[in-house]
Amino acid sequence: MVKYIAKRFGQIFILFYVFLALLFLLLDLQPGDISQQFVGNPNIPPEAKVIMVRQLGLDQPKIVQLGHHLWNYSFGMDMGVSWSSYPREVADILFTALPRTVFLFLTATVLSFWLGFYTGKLVAWRRGTVVEKSVMVTSIFFWTVFYPWFAILMLWFFASQLGWFPIGKFITVETWIGSPFSADSVFILMLTSIAAVTLVYGILRLVIDRSTDDPRSRQNLHRIALWSLIAVATVFWAFNSRRTYAMDILWHTVVPVLTLTLVNFAGTTLLTRSSMLETLREDYILTARAKGVPESTIRDRHAARNAMLPVTTSLVLQLAVVIAGGVITEQIFSWPGLGRALLGAITAEDIPVAMGALALIGVLSLLAHLVADITYAFLDPRIRVQG
Secondary structure, eight states: OHHHHHHHHHHHHHHHHHHHHHHHHHHHTSSSOTTHHHHOSTTSOHHHHHHHHHHHTTTSOHHHHHHHHHHHHHSTTOOOBOSTTTTSBHHHHHHHHHHHHHHHHHHHHHHHHHHHHHHHHHHHHTTTSHHHHHHHHHHHHHHHSOHHHHHHHHHIIIIIISOSSOSSSSSOHHHHTTOSSOHHHHHHHHHHHHHHHHHHHHHHHHHHHHHOOOHHHHHHHHHHHHHHHHHHHHHHHHTOTTHHHHHHHHHHHHHHHHHHHHHHHHHHHHHHHHHHHHHTTSHHHHHHHHTTOOHHHIIIIIIHHHHHHHHHHHHHHHHHHHHHTHHHHHHHTTOOSHHHHHHHHHHTTOHHHHHHHHHHHHHHHHHHHHHHHHHHHHHOHHHHHHO
């Protein structure tokens, strides 16, 4: 297993540098000269352009510029300084926006995956019923809906008409006036809490799975562990002085997370149903039934486990796409994340920020595929052997 993961890390490493080189070539192939953006004023003397070209390193050979580009992004992610927010560094802009994007899309993706896989598994098992037909119609609607229109509709209905949630943005300014805490510090603490609960729950699941072979007992212990951790986290935040501000941030995330979950869960449901129907035709399912294995065990441990492979592929590709496609979501909901930073950089012709955002999106996509490879190896040992 270690050899398999090491091999995948090596492939990701090579792909990362290929991706950075392609970004550099795309920038270099653009018509014109970057320095013209600063010295377009005819009142600026020609000497200023020469100085600017030298400072930007544009007077050096292309191979040297490419080497500097790869080196700066490799060690410390030195992405330069923003042109539109000078002298703020690009890394500061992007790594401030990145946690917000990851939180928004990762939450929606996990919820949609869990809901879609569970729903698809059940409707495949109950094929031909009214429940299956209703779920299929609903899933097809959300799968084919025009996303920008649907996002605006959700915002209009829940925020404008009902008034249950705020109309976009990340925080309520009035709530944070005079606050002793910054929004970023509260948000990072929220992410840390979620990560801690997830990590501890994963460890407890591993311990439970190794300590008992009874499927029903394991399932009950999993639920006890999960709800116990949720209770501990709830108590922690209930007595935390930042709870009011954390609730304000969560209040702003409900509508965008709900919108993304509804759209993404539909595709997972349809794919899971299709994969489950194919799996249920396999010989080992018939053999399990002939042996008298309980129906719930056949569904959850035999059919659903093998049907999860194509769904996992879809999940990883979805992660890569939604992070890059966050421009639409973050713009509609005024969410200050990575996608909105990229759109703002393109609008302002802030090339360092745009390049840094694209590089960061590429890194996240590569890491998502690495997680998929490792997950595959756990779900299907044959992949581990072949790798």
